[in-house]
Amino acid sequence: xxxxxxxxxxxxxxxxxxxxxxxxxxxxxxxxxxxxxxxxxxxxxxxxxxxxxxxxxxxxxxxxxxxxxxxxxxxxxxxxxxxxxxxxxxxxxxxxxxxxxxxxxxxxxxxxxxxxxxxxxxxxxxxxxxxxxxxxxxxxxxxxxxxxxxxxxxxxxxxxxxxxxxxxxxxxxxxxxxxxxxxxxxxxxxxxxxxxxxxxxxxxxxxxxxxxxxxxxxxxxxxxxxxxxxxxxxxxxxxxxxxxxxxxxxxxxxxxxxxxxxxxxxxxxxxxxxxxxxxxxxxxxxxxxxxxxxxxxxxxxxxxxxxx
Amino acid sequence: xxxxxxxxxxxxxxxxxxxxxxxxxxxxxxxxxxxxxxxxxxxxxxxxxxxxxxxxxxxxxxxxxxxxxxxxxxxxxxxxxxxxxxxxxxxxxxxxxxxxxxxxxxxxxxxxxxxxxxxxxxxxxxxxxxxxxxxxxxxxxxxxxxxxxxxxxxxxxxxxxxxxxxxxxxxxxxxxxxxxxxxxxxxxxxxxxxxxxxxxxxxxxxxxxxxxxxxxxxxxxxxxxxxxxxxxxxxxxxxxxxxxxxxxxxxxxxxxxxxxxxxxxxxxxxxxxxxxxxxxxxxxxxxxxxxxxxxxxxxxxxxxxxxxxxxxxxxxxxxxxxxxxxxxxxxxxxxxxxxxxxxxxxxxxxxxxxxxxxxxxxxxxxxxxxxxxxxxxxxxxxxxxxxxxxxxxxxxxxxxxxxxxxxxxxxxxxxxxxxxxxxxxxxxxxxxxxxxxxxxxxxxxxxxxxxxxxxxxxxxxxxxxxxxxxxxxxxxxxxxxxxxxxxxxxxxxxxxxxxxxx
Numbered sequence: 001x002x003x004x005x006x007x008x009x010x011x012x013x014x015x016x017x018x019x020x021x022x023x024x025x026x027x028x029x030x031x032x033x034x035x036x037x038x039x040x041x042x043x044x045x046x047x048x049x050x051x052x053x054x055x056x057x058x059x060x061x062x063x064x065x066x067x068x069x070x071x072x073x074x075x076x077x078x079x080x081x082x083x084x085x086x087x088x089x090x091x092x093x094x095x096x097x098x099x100x101x102x103x104x105x106x107x108x109x110x111x112x113x114x115x116x117x118x119x120x121x122x123x124x125x126x127x128x129x130x131x132x133x134x135x136x137x138x139x140x141x142x143x144x145x146x147x148x149x150x151x152x153x154x155x156x157x158x159x160x161x162x163x164x165x166x167x168x169x170x171x172x173x174x175x176x177x178x179x180x181x182x183x184x185x186x187x188x189x190x191x192x193x194x195x196x197x198x199x200x201x202x203x204x205x206x207x208x209x210x211x212x213x214x215x216x217x218x219x220x221x222x223x224x225x226x227x228x229x230x231x232x233x234x235x236x237x238x239x240x241x242x243x244x245x246x247x248x249x250x251x252x253x254x255x256x257x258x259x260x261x262x263x264x265x266x267x268x269x270x271x272x273x274x275x276x277x278x279x280x281x282x283x284x285x286x287x288x289x290x291x292x293x294x295x296x297x298x299x300x301x302x303x304x305x306x307x308x
Numbered sequence: 309x310x311x312x313x314x315x316x317x318x319x320x321x322x323x324x325x326x327x328x329x330x331x332x333x334x335x336x337x338x339x340x341x342x343x344x345x346x347x348x349x350x351x352x353x354x355x356x357x358x359x360x361x362x363x364x365x366x367x368x369x370x371x372x373x374x375x376x377x378x379x380x381x382x383x384x385x386x387x388x389x390x391x392x393x394x395x396x397x398x399x400x401x402x403x404x405x406x407x408x409x410x411x412x413x414x415x416x417x418x419x420x421x422x423x424x425x426x427x428x429x430x431x432x433x434x435x436x437x438x439x440x441x442x443x444x445x446x447x448x449x450x451x452x453x454x455x456x457x458x459x460x461x462x463x464x465x466x467x468x469x470x471x472x473x474x475x476x477x478x479x480x481x482x483x484x485x486x487x488x489x490x491x492x493x494x495x496x497x498x499x500x501x502x503x504x505x506x507x508x509x510x511x512x513x514x515x516x517x518x519x520x521x522x523x524x525x526x527x528x529x530x531x532x533x534x535x536x537x538x539x540x541x542x543x544x545x546x547x548x549x550x551x552x553x554x555x556x557x558x559x560x561x562x563x564x565x566x567x568x569x570x571x572x573x574x575x576x577x578x579x580x581x582x583x584x585x586x587x588x589x590x591x592x593x594x595x596x597x598x599x600x601x602x603x604x605x606x607x608x609x610x611x612x613x614x615x616x617x618x619x620x621x622x623x624x625x626x627x628x629x630x631x632x633x634x635x636x637x638x639x640x641x642x643x644x645x646x647x648x649x650x651x652x653x654x655x656x657x658x659x660x661x662x663x664x665x666x667x668x669x670x671x672x673x674x675x676x677x678x679x680x681x682x683x684x685x686x687x688x689x690x691x692x693x694x695x696x697x698x699x700x701x702x703x704x705x706x707x708x709x710x711x712x713x714x715x716x717x718x719x720x721x722x723x724x725x726x727x728x729x730x731x732x733x734x735x736x737x738x739x740x741x742x743x744x745x746x747x748x749x750x751x752x753x754x755x756x757x758x759x760x761x762x763x764x765x766x767x768x769x770x771x772x773x774x775x776x777x778x779x780x781x782x783x784x785x786x787x788x789x790x791x792x793x794x795x796x797x798x799x800x801x802x803x804x805x806x807x808x809x810x
Contacts, residue, residue, distance in 0.1 A: 032704075037607070038601050043596045044614040047676065051617055053640055054629050112364040119361035131362065136802065138373045140795050142417035144733055144762065145788050148769050148781040149373070152388065156333055161322070178372020181365050209355075239622040239735050246770050257624040261740060264628050272632060279625045290620040 019083050058276035079273040083281070090120050090251050091278050094259035098238055099285065101169055101255060105176040106233035110226055112177075113184040114192075118214050120185070121192035122200060132189070138182035144242055150175055172247045172255070176240070180233050187232075191225035192218065231289050238286060314351050318344065332395025334429070335563035338598045339375040357497050369584060384782035385552055390775025392548040399549035400521070404538065406511045407496050408525050418499055418728050419463040420478050421470035431490050432463050433451055433497060433505060444468070445497055477504070512545070521545060557782035570751045578732065578760040581663070584669040585731040586724055592671060593678025594716060599677070601686050613678075619676035627740040630669045643657030657746050659757035666758060670737060681723070682716060689715045722801050729794045733762045733787065743771075761787050 058079050060072040083091045120128060143150065151166070154175060158165015165171050196219060203213045219226075241257040248254050254262065260282060264275050321344040328337035346366060350359035357766040386392075394402065416433040421444075423430075430446040432453070444451040444467055451468070465472050473481070482502065489508070490497045496508035512521045512530075519536040521530040530537035535551045536544040561571070596615065600608050618626060633639050634655040653661035689712065697707050738744055744756035744763045755764055761783055769780035 019372055036603055039599045040596065040603060040607070040611045043592075043599075043675075044611045046672065047615045047618050050626070050629050050633055051621065053633065057632075109368075112368065116362040116365040119358045123358035125358040128358075133803075135369075137799065138369055140799050140802075141788075142730070142733060143376070144698070144735060145784045145791075146376040146380040147766070148378065148777050148784060149376040149383060151380065151769070152777060153336065153376060153384065155393075156336055159331075160327065160579060174368075174372060178376070179371045182373060185365060227589070239624060241624045241740065242766070246766075257622075260625065260628060264631065272638070275628070275632070279629055282615045283621045286622050287620055 054276045054279055057273055058280055060273055063102045080278040080281070083274045083277045088252070089274070091274075091281075093252060094254050094256045095282065097169060097253060098256040098282075101172055101176070101244075102234045102237040105173050105180065105237045108173070108232040109177055109180045109233055110230040111186060112190075113181055113229070114219065114222070114226060115163060115186050115214075116181075116185055117188035117192050118218060122197070132186070135182040135185045139186070143179045147242060147246055150178075150243070154247060166247060167249050167253060168247075169253055172244060175243050175247060176237050179243075180236060184229050184233060188222075188226065188229055191222055191229075195221050228293060231293055235286055235289055310351070314348070317347060321347075330397065332397035335375075335379055339371060343370060346370075346809065380781050381785055383778050384557055384785045385467075385554060386550050386778050387535045387556070388550050388552045388778040388781070390777075391546075391549045393775075393777075394549050396532070396549055398548040398553070399537075399547050400514045401540075402547055403512050403521060403545050404510060404514060405493060407508035408511040409498055409500075409506055410509045410525070413500075413509065415500070416497065416505045416507070417503060418505040419572060420481075421467060421475045422473050423470040425469070428470075429485055429488060429490075430467070431499070432467065432503060433470075433490075445471075445495075447488065447490060448492060450491050450495055503752070553778075554706070557779050558786075560779060561782055561786070566753050570753055570755045571750055574755060574759055574761065574764060577663070581758075581760065582728055582732040582734070584667050585674070585734060585737075586727045588667060588671050589674040590678045590682075590720070590724060594673045594682045596675065596679045597682035597686055598712070600683065605628055615676050615679055617676075618672055619680070623673055624736060624740060624783065625685065627737055630665075631741055654740050659746055662746060662758050664793060666737060666741060669741065670734070673737070681720070681798055685716050685719050686712070688719065722798070725794060726798045729791050729798065732791060734760070735762045735766065738763045739766065 056072055059075045059077065061074050061076045061078055062072070083089050120123075120132060154164070154165050154171045157174070158168070158273055161170075162168065162176055163170045199217055199221070200213050203217045239257070240255075241261070244255040244258045245261075248258055251262070252283060253261070260275065263271060263278065269275065312797075322339060325337045325340050325344070328334075328340065336763035343366075345362060346359075350356050350363050393399065414435075416431075416435055418434075419432040421430045421432065422428070428447055432442065434442050442453045442457045444453050453467070457464070463472060472712075478485070479502070486499055488498070490505075491508075497505050498508065499505045499616060509524065511524055513524060514520075515522055515529075519532050520799070521532075522528075523530065528539050528543075530539050530543075530545050532538075532551075534553070535548045538544050546714050600612060603611070633641050636642060636652075636654060636656060639655075642655075645652040653664070655661050655665045693711055694707060697711055702710070738758055738760055742756075742758060744767060745752070746758075747756050754767065756767075765780040765783035765787075768774055768776045774780075
């Protein structure tokens with residue numbers, strides 16, 4: 001007689017009681033498997049359909065939102081060409097602004113944060129705990145709650161330094177810099193802690209100053225971890241809408257989020273195909289980063305959840 | 309080298325701070341001073357070496373994360389708005405720039421010039437008493453020609469591309485020229501007659517001793533009152549300026565009629581939506597995670613990666629995509645519903661269905677996240693517990709209710725509570741989908757049916773016809789107070805968990 005197993009968890013097999021009424025049980029099991037498959041397929045379709053549909057409208061020559069076919073008739077790349085190369089299209093400029101702002105912010109903040117984190121990780125000084133607590137405290141209060149104050153502060157700074165005022169990329173970078181530093185500090189410090197202090201000591205014995213130790217020993221070792229911090233910051237800035245929306249008013253300085261919104265909010269249906277193309281192209285940077293960081297992301301999330 | 313940098317930074321900051329104080333930006337000046345003090349403490353003393361590394365991060369975080377919080381509270385007690393955006397000092401400067409033509413004005417003789425290319429008139433002006441101090445005044449600038457023309461009594465025919473107008477032309481065009489003023493901000497001139505032009509004088513002067521604006525034209529005093537210089541008969545001078553007004557913004561927010569109606573329903577919707585936005589994706593995510601856990605492996609991998617897709621597309625893009633999907637005329641969803649049921653809801657104009665749409669979208673946006681988290685959590689349930697239940701003859705439903713669910717809920721409850729704090733402010737979803745609409749008709753305050761507190765605050769300060777910054781700041785401060793217990797709980801939790809403080 002065959003032994004029946006039921007799958008449990010990922011790999012463990014639990015022997016089942018073997019009774020006379022086997023066929024009934026098998027039917028039940030089959031039904032259960034079918035319902036599992038049905039539920040998971042529904043979930044996958046729910047997740048996928050909007051994206052498939054955007055893809056389909058982006059290659060649809062007719063400006064429609066509701067072609068039921070995934071590959072439409074006369075599929076064309078016209079929308080992409082108009083979007084990327086068209087004279088009236090601001091899309092490339094928005095994308096460039098977004099990439100510029102996000103990379104500037106992430107580079108600057110990673111640099112600044114790693115300086116502070118080095119000090120927090122390697123020195124013991126008065127007020128160190130308070131500084132760490134402060135970083136966390138700044139991080140837990142979302143800065144979307146002070147948009148009005150941020151707007152007015154940037155407005156005031158702009159009266160003296162127009163390049164860091166309202167409606168400038170500099171002003172927007174300033175706002176983001178204030179928002180990201182606290183949280184990354186915590187993360188970066190944790191990374192630095194994992195680098196053995198003996199390496200520092202060795203460098204110091206060889207006569208290296210703190211600065212040399214930092215730039216020649218710690219930074220090269222921490223590069224992969226700092227890349228993770230920088231990329232996370234990049235995604236955060238790239239995906240922001242509200243701060244960019246209040247600081248930037250001109251088309252030419254808009255980030256992708258603000259630009260795409262103005263695109264769809266204004267001439268809605270006229271531009272649908274182009275919007276769909278823009279949505280897909282705009283998602284590419286984040287998808288690429290995600291592919292790079294997939295393991296860090298998934299394990300980070302699950303670890304954070306299960307801890308304790 | 310270091311000393312030079314320290315001196316330069318100090319001088320630069322001090323200069324900037326003084327300028328800020330002069331323009332009345334006391335708070336900003338104070339926060340820059342704090343940054344400077346910290347800089348000096350860190351860099352002047354050798355034993356404070358560890359702090360030096362920290363300075364750049366401190367400067368940014370303090371100026372753009374800590375200070376805004378304090379400033380936001382301050383703003384909420386002022387009348388800061390589009391009409392009162394200047395500080396008092398700035399407003400005084402602006403008002404003092406205004407000029408008028410007094411009866412006893414300094415008189416000039418004038419000759420008119422005109423340039424076709426620029427389409428601009430200019431005047432050559434000479435004082436009554438001779439040829440010294442000759443100036444050439446165009447619509448926005450003054451050129452001093454005293455030296456060039458000191459020996460010429462006759463006005464030249466051509467100056468800097470402008471040619472002299474003949475008597476006849478002047479008479480013909482006198483109506484046009486008479487309406488124009490010439491010169492720059494400090495020295496403005498208008499013609500009085502065919503021969504004479506008069507110089508403008510500053511109209512208002514600020515009297516420091518009794519804090520009033522004196523109108524030199526008719527001798528009226530304007531007192532500083534509620535953000536405007538106001539005369540006894542209630543006339544005001546624009547622009548207004550920013551003053552502290554105590555709890556007026558809060559009084560306005562909690563006014564009886566707005567509180568009873570729209571504000572209360574907005575608050576209820578805000579809480580309801582924040583809850584649904586966490587709960588719905590969580591339970592769907594949990595269900596899917598359990599299903600995936602029991603699925604055969606190949607299938608599991610395919611399904612899992614397709615479910616992850618919404619998670620890696622930036623939310624602002626997904627929300628806009630959904631806006632298209634639900635488009636009333638052309639959207640795919642409505643077409644399908646029409647085909648299946650012969651009916652579709654108005655996703656953007658009916659309050660109930662707009663809310664339903666928002667919940668569906670938030671479900672789509674975040675259930676992948678919860679699938680990931682719950683998958684991890686499911687694996688953390690000890691296998692022995694499940695096995696023991698199986699041995700005791702528990703059905704899978706029983707296992708779910710008595711083992712899986714309690715386990716998961718205990719593990720997830722902190723995370724669920726923190727997500728609530730975030731979803732309480734889901735501005736992006738509300739605004740990008742329908743800008744808080746459909747609008748509530750007949751409401752005492754301009755508000756939409758799906759507005760949450762944060763989008764209402766945004767509407768008051770940044771949307772068309774907004775600019776009500778102080779009022780908006782008071783709303784965000786209220787949100788802050790509501791969320792503080794949640795956030796502090798989160799903070800305590802993290803502090804307990806993390807051992808980074810060592």
